[in-house]
Amino acid sequence: MRFPDTAKSSVSLAFSAGLILAIGFATWKYVIVPYHTPPQRPKFANDIKSPPKPTLPIAAIKPSPLAKPQLTAKATPAADVKYAGKVNASMGLVLRSEPSQSAPRVGGADYNAKISVLKETPDREWVYIRQETTKEIGWVRSGNISR
Numbered sequence: 001m002r003f004p005d006t007a008k009s010s011v012s013l014a015f016s017a018g019l020i021l022a023i024g025f026a027t028w029k030y031v032i033v034p035y036h037t038p039p040q041r042p043k044f045a046n047d048i049k050s051p052p053k054p055t056l057p058i059a060a061i062k063p064s065p066l067a068k069p070q071l072t073a074k075a076t077p078a079a080d081v082k083y084a085g086k087v088n089a090s091m092g093l094v095l096r097s098e099p100s101q102s103a104p105r106v107g108g109a110d111y112n113a114k115i116s117v118l119k120e121t122p123d124r125e126w127v128y129i130r131q132e133t134t135k136e137i138g139w140v141r142s143g144n145i146s147r
Helices: 005-035
Strands: 085-086 094-097 105-109 114-120 125-129 137-141
Touching: 105 125, 105 137
Parallel strands: none
Antiparallel strands: 085 114, 094 105, 094 137, 114 125, 125 137
């Protein structure tokens, strides 16, 4: 038995429409709806539950005369500076603890930051610098700075 041509076209049209609706519904349910609501904030073991409440009024708290603030960067006299320059590396620089690529990082310097060169290696490949704004000191490659 043969279907008329109109039946063939309406069946294929209904099948196509049903398939398109099923794909649209699956996309809505599994792709769009999960991103509609923000996820819950993760909880970590070291999160502070609530800020601690002071036992004394703020005015009654006095700093201890024995506690002295410790400086993180050493102040180097201007006499030790060989020359001044600036960072010419567009991504900035990583300051290292020793003149080696594998040495640990101790700080950084942004592009065009003013620096002072304190010493150089004998081959002049590495220079020991101090960043003028943050007073961080460390080793960098000499090609990344300009006078």
